[in-house]
Amino acid sequence: MPAPLRLGLAGLGTVGIGVVGIVQRHADLIAARTGRAVVITAVSALDQTKNRDADLSGYAWEADPVTLAKREDIDVFVEVIGGSEGPARDATMAAIASGKDVVTANKALLAHHGQSLAEAAEDRGRVIRFEAAVAGGIPVIKALTEGLAGNAMRRVMGVMNGTCNYILTRMESAGLPYDTVFEEARQLGYLEADPNLDVGGIDAGHKLSLLAAIAFGTRVSFDAVEMEGIGAISIDDIKLAADMGFKIKLLGVAQMTGRGLEQRMTPCLVPADSPLGQLQGGTNMVVLEGDAVGQIVMRGAGAGAGPTASAVMADVMDIARGTRLSTFGRPAASLATPIAAAAATPAPYYMRMTLLDKPGALAKIATALGDAGISIDRMRQYGHAGAHAPVLIVTHKATRDDVNHAMGRFAATGVLVGDPVAIRIEEV
Amino acid sequence: MPAPLRLGLAGLGTVGIGVVGIVQRHADLIAARTGRAVVITAVSALDQTKNRDADLSGYAWEADPVTLAKREDIDVFVEVIGGSEGPARDATMAAIASGKDVVTANKALLAHHGQSLAEAAEDRGRVIRFEAAVAGGIPVIKALTEGLAGNAMRRVMGVMNGTCNYILTRMESAGLPYDTVFEEARQLGYLEADPNLDVGGIDAGHKLSLLAAIAFGTRVSFDAVEMEGIGAISIDDIKLAADMGFKIKLLGVAQMTGRGLEQRMTPCLVPADSPLGQLQGGTNMVVLEGDAVGQIVMRGAGAGAGPTASAVMADVMDIARGTRLSTFGRPAASLATPIAAAAATPAPYYMRMTLLDKPGALAKIATALGDAGISIDRMRQYGHAGAHAPVLIVTHKATRDDVNHAMGRFAATGVLVGDPVAIRIEEV
Numbered sequence: 001m002p003a004p005l006r007l008g009l010a011g012l013g014t015v016g017i018g019v020v021g022i023v024q025r026h027a028d029l030i031a032a033r034t035g036r037a038v039v040i041t042a043v044s045a046l047d048q049t050k051n052r053d054a055d056l057s058g059y060a061w062e063a064d065p066v067t068l069a070k071r072e073d074i075d076v077f078v079e080v081i082g083g084s085e086g087p088a089r090d091a092t093m094a095a096i097a098s099g100k101d102v103v104t105a106n107k108a109l110l111a112h113h114g115q116s117l118a119e120a121a122e123d124r125g126r127v128i129r130f131e132a133a134v135a136g137g138i139p140v141i142k143a144l145t146e147g148l149a150g151n152a153m154r155r156v157m158g159v160m161n162g163t164c165n166y167i168l169t170r171m172e173s174a175g176l177p178y179d180t181v182f183e184e185a186r187q188l189g190y191l192e193a194d195p196n197l198d199v200g201g202i203d204a205g206h207k208l209s210l211l212a213a214i215a216f217g218t219r220v221s222f223d224a225v226e227m228e229g230i231g232a233i234s235i236d237d238i239k240l241a242a243d244m245g246f247k248i249k250l251l252g253v254a255q256m257t258g259r260g261l262e263q264r265m266t267p268c269l270v271p272a273d274s275p276l277g278q279l280q281g282g283t284n285m286v287v288l289e290g291d292a293v294g295q296i297v298m299r300g301a302g303a304g305a306g307p308t309a310s311a312v313m314a315d316v317m318d319i320a321r322g323t324r325l326s327t328f329g330r331p332a333a334s335l336a337t338p339i340a341a342a343a344a345t346p347a348p349y350y351m352r353m354t355l356l357d358k359p360g361a362l363a364k365i366a367t368a369l370g371d372a373g374i375s376i377d378r379m380r381q382y383g384h385a386g387a388h389a390p391v392l393i394v395t396h397k398a399t400r401d402d403v404n405h406a407m408g409r410f411a412a413t414g415v416l417v418g419d420p421v422a423i424r425i426e427e428v
Numbered sequence: 429m430p431a432p433l434r435l436g437l438a439g440l441g442t443v444g445i446g447v448v449g450i451v452q453r454h455a456d457l458i459a460a461r462t463g464r465a466v467v468i469t470a471v472s473a474l475d476q477t478k479n480r481d482a483d484l485s486g487y488a489w490e491a492d493p494v495t496l497a498k499r500e501d502i503d504v505f506v507e508v509i510g511g512s513e514g515p516a517r518d519a520t521m522a523a524i525a526s527g528k529d530v531v532t533a534n535k536a537l538l539a540h541h542g543q544s545l546a547e548a549a550e551d552r553g554r555v556i557r558f559e560a561a562v563a564g565g566i567p568v569i570k571a572l573t574e575g576l577a578g579n580a581m582r583r584v585m586g587v588m589n590g591t592c593n594y595i596l597t598r599m600e601s602a603g604l605p606y607d608t609v610f611e612e613a614r615q616l617g618y619l620e621a622d623p624n625l626d627v628g629g630i631d632a633g634h635k636l637s638l639l640a641a642i643a644f645g646t647r648v649s650f651d652a653v654e655m656e657g658i659g660a661i662s663i664d665d666i667k668l669a670a671d672m673g674f675k676i677k678l679l680g681v682a683q684m685t686g687r688g689l690e691q692r693m694t695p696c697l698v699p700a701d702s703p704l705g706q707l708q709g710g711t712n713m714v715v716l717e718g719d720a721v722g723q724i725v726m727r728g729a730g731a732g733a734g735p736t737a738s739a740v741m742a743d744v745m746d747i748a749r750g751t752r753l754s755t756f757g758r759p760a761a762s763l764a765t766p767i768a769a770a771a772a773t774p775a776p777y778y779m780r781m782t783l784l785d786k787p788g789a790l791a792k793i794a795t796a797l798g799d800a801g802i803s804i805d806r807m808r809q810y811g812h813a814g815a816h817a818p819v820l821i822v823t824h825k826a827t828r829d830d831v832n833h834a835m836g837r838f839a840a841t842g843v844l845v846g847d848p849v850a851i852r853i854e855e856v
Contacts (some may be wrong), residue, residue, distance in 0.1 A: 022578050022720055032645065032758050033577050131575070137721035139575025146574075146751075147559070147567025149461050150450050150741025217460065275727060278706060292450055293565035293738035297727040299703060310721035313578025323574075323751045330460050 004037035005320045008074035008100070010065035010091055011081040012045035012052055015105055015132070018309030019078060020054045030313075034320035044068040044091075065091035069100065076101045076319055078312060080132075084108035096120045096128075103315040105132035105308055111206035114213065114220035115335065118327035128327045129315035134207040135160050135284045137307025138300040139314060144214050144288055145329040151290025153215035155255040157428065161204040162282030162302040163190045164230050164250040169280045172238045172247075178231065190282070200229035201250060205265040208252035211286070212263050214329045216256045217336060221263070224340035228266040237421060240352055240392050241269050244378065247277040251426055260339030268426040269350050275299070276428050287428065346397040347427065348377060353410065353420035357387045361415035365391065368413055372406035374398040388417050394425070432465035433748045436502035436528075438493035438519055439509040440473035440480055443533055443560070446737030447506060448482045458741075462748035472496040472519075493519035497528065504529045504747055506740060508560075512536035524548045524556075531743040533560035533736055539634035542641065542648035543763065546755035556755045557743035562635040563588050563712045565735025566728040567742060572642050572716055573757040579718025581643035583683040585856065589632040590710030590730045591618045592658050592678040597708045600666045600675075606659065618710070628657035629678060633693040636680035639714070640691050642757045644684045645764060649691070652768035656694040665849060668780055668820050669697050672806065675705040679854055688767030696854040697778050703727070704856050715856065774825040775855065776805060781838065781848035783817045789843035790819065796841055800834035802826040816845050822853070 007023070009016055023030070023040055031037045042060035044067075062068035069077045069091040077095035079102060081088040088109050095102050102121065104110070110117065110130055121128045131141045135158065144156070159165050163185055170181045182199065185191050190198075197203045209222040230250050241248050246269035254263045270276045275297045279285050284302030289295050301307035318325075328335060355361040362381065369376060378394040395403075403422050410420050435451070437444055451458070451468055458466045470488035472495075490496035497505045497519040505523035507530060509516040516537050523530050530549065532538070538545065538558055549556045559569045563586065572584070587593050591613055598609045610627065613619050618626075625631045637650040658678050669676050674697040682691045698704045703725045707713050712730030717723050729735035746753075756763060783789040790809065797804060806822040823831075831850050838848050 018720070026578065026580060029580060030578065032762060035754075035759070138724060139571045142570060142575045143567045146746060147570045147742050148738060149745040150454065150458065150738050152454060152457060273706075275703070275706070278701075278703075290738060292446070292734040292741075294729045294732075294735055296566060297725075299725040299727075301722045304722075306720040307722055310576060310578050310718060313720075314575050317577040318574060321753065323753075325749065325751075331463070334460060 002036050004039045006039055006041040006073055006075045007078050007316065008042050008068045008071055009040055009078045010044045010068055011079065012043060013080065014305040015080040015308045015312065016045070017052055017054045018305030019080065019312050020056065022309050022313050030317060034317050036320045038316060038320055041073045042068055042071055066094045069095035070098045074100060076103055076316060078316065079104040079106055080312065082106055082108065084112040089113060092117060093120065096124055096126055099124055099126065101126050101319050102128045103312055104128065104130050105312060107133040107203065107206035107210065111209045111220060111222035114210065114327070115332060118332035121327060122332050127319065127324055129318065130210070131315050132308045132311035134210055135286050136300065136302040136304065137310045138284060138286060138298045138302070139311065140286045140298055141214070142314065143296065143298060144211060145325065148288055148290050148293055148296065151292045154289040154291060155253065156211045156215045156286070156288055157426070158208065158211070158252045158284065158286040159249050159276060159279055160207045160252055160284050160286065160302060161198055161250060162284055163198040164204070165279060166190060166282045167199070168230060168233065168238065168248055168250070171235055172242065175235065177235050178233060196229070199231055201227040201265040204250060204252055208254055208263055208265050212254035212261060213335065215254060216261060216338065217330055218261055218338035219335045221338050221340060224338070225263040225265055226343050230267055233267055237352060237423065241350060242272065244350065244380070244392060244394060245272050246270060246350065246425065247272050248423065249276055251276065253426060255345065257341055257345055259344065260341035262341045262343050262345060264343045266424065268424050270426055270428050274428045344399050344401065346399050348397055348425040349395045349403050350423045350425055351393040351395065351420060353391055354417040355389045355391055356415050356417060357389045358415070362391065364413040364415050365410060368409035369406050372402050372409055374402055374406055430464050432467045434467055434469040434501055434503045435506050435744065436470045436496045436499055437468055437506045438472045438496055439507065440471060441508065442733040443508040443736045443740065445480055445482045446733030447508065447740050448484065450737050450741050458745060462745050464748045466744060466748055469501045470496055470499055494522045497523035498526045502528060504531055504744060506744065507532040507534055508740065510534055510536070512540040517541060520545060521548065524552055524554055527552055527554060529554050529747050530556045531740055532556065532558050533740060535561040535631065535634040535638065539637045539648060539650040542638065542755070543760060546760035549755060550760050555747065555752055557746065558638070559743050560736045560739035562638055563714050564728065564730040564732065565738045566712060566714060566726045566730070567739065568714045568726055569642070570742065571724065571726060572639060573753060576716055576718050576721055576724065579720045582717040582719060583681065584639045584643045584714070584716050585854070586636065586639070586680045586712065586714040587677050587704060587707055588635045588680055588712050588714065588730060589626055589678060590712055591626040592632070593707060594618060594710045595627070596658060596661065596666065596676055596678070599663055600670065603663065605663050606661060624657070627659055629655040629693040632678060632680055636682055636691055636693050640682035640689060641763065643682060644689060644766065645758055646689055646766035647763045649766050649768060652766070653691040653693055654771050658695055661695055665780060665851065669778060670700065672778065672808070672820060672822060673700050674698060674778065674853065675700050676851065677704060679704065681854060683773065685769055685773055687772065688769035690769045690771050690773060692771045694852065696852050698854055698856050702856045772827050772829065774827050776825055776853040777823045777831050778851045778853055779821040779823065779848060781819055782845040783819055784843050784845060785817045786843070792841040792843050793819065793838060796837035797834050800830050800837055802830055802834055
């Protein structure tokens, strides 16, 4: 049996301790499957005295992850610190510079610096693997990079922030407004220190940008992801969408169009009976569409010690087995700079508005839609008390420009109460 | 760039032509992703004159797949002939003997001869890859062997025969009996020449035995799969199960128990709102449960030219990239001979019976259940015309022995009309 593969583990939070757990618990299983022992040589975290509920006594301790990354007695630098800058980035660069392979769970780091890191690694003949960075325990990076490698990818989609999906499904099941459920989620510890990373779609946007790079052979371009969080989703929209047979999800969609690469992380309606529509709570789901394979759906835990450590160990064990892949599935130098395309792929839209209850109001809205070139698939006017009538419209396919144009015309009719809402319906 | 990877393609049916299509259409994409051109050198099929709607003019033709397998100008033998014996087996053995890697879609071959083939390949330093053999386009072999390699697997499950799932979901949606839908499926060309391969569970059983080998590090033991087809499933059971919140699926389940390896491919009830319960038509689904990752669900097309060729090409491209794995995820010589355990893991059961409509009938059944040590979760007696009362029972967890015991006691009560039905409810 070859010499053990030696890991330097930077970060001893939930995920780091999860990795320690697997390495210790499954030493025999790992050696049987990879033909090689996998051991942790040294670890690093901010506070050595903290009780971590794990036996770290056999590992050297480095206060500084950069020092850890440079140690001569490690082969693979495992980075589960997090953050796109600072120690995580410095240590990862140092690891590559000193000839180490890297396994990371850090979506922010790769979303911002993926290209330069991949180039640096490939220049040194090293690999960077990041299964744990996207959708937690779901082996989606592997599925996309390897399992579907024979496909021209058409579209990749995903619900990849469990906290947002928890909030949206909890709003529906309990009939509670956003603010209340947001506060619940905070109390439960589901939110990042900066909640906007979750509810603003940034965390999920990071993940989408990594999937897009692999799927379409382009440089990671997180800055081009159109992001819209879930903060404006009302319980009314959730209920009325359900009444029309839809669920609202914070859905990431990346597709290559004739205009360029479209990347969106926005609230969308999806059919209630689709796999995405049926996804409850904090679970993640990724949908991969290829020209040969059709649609592949993967579902699993998107966070947590066990699932994330499972993904880290998959990468580690690939390295132990001798599998060497380019970071984004092809040489970094060959990745194209994508043309960022505004989200203009036509789709049906859900529209909700409140009308003054006077003759001809609905006709004015219908006319405005027609003038904007949008035709109506379904319309529903709800019974109402008082002078206001809630109206729901599901349109046929329209571009967002047309929708925005129609919304402007609605305003000019003088029959609206408050602002209308329009949400894209993603056809899944 | 290294020399092209040269394929010898044996079998030019739907899948073979699908492989030709991807190799020809995506030559640039494949080279970009693997760093190496992938070309077809030679092909083999029974009838050279048949019009196959593909340009095969650039390929050498071999009437005999064994001759193809031995050609010096191929690196990888791609076997999409099918069948556990005869040309597929002979040619695969010949390919290995002459130092070729093998990519196969042949579940029957591996279910019957996986161990000897894996040993032969590993002795020669060759690989056998078979993503296409299980669940078509779903990259489940890769997910299990590599993506979840850090897990001790607890259970693997799957709906892996699209024809059976089509028949069961069509029976429910159209309210038609089994025989009618079976005949429909035959007319549509969904059935194998020997339909028992589909509806008897054999094809799906082959696939389950391969997943079990990887998951639990055991030799493939197809003969130990308990198989029961769907032929006895009545439209009454489908409707009544739905009424209790369940769907009936031909579900494969493999799990390692204290008694040994349990492998079942049998009709089961699953909750209607679970991913398995929601699976409609010919789509496949595999559920992988690991101690770290929890539950991973994968869904996609289980058959067809494009999906199956996608899986074949994933294996080919792994070889082109230099990825070398043991056939079943660890060296063949290290695979344990499993102890086959009868399916004795306790589960809730669904029971349906018809009772004579006379006082005390239900009490006798309840007593018989209690005497067999089985407690009742839910019972429902249906309104009825005439002297017969249909009764449904959902039990708490019981072993199958207990259930069989109870069924015997039922018979002795003298209040049953016809035979009672008992179907396991798999907790998913």
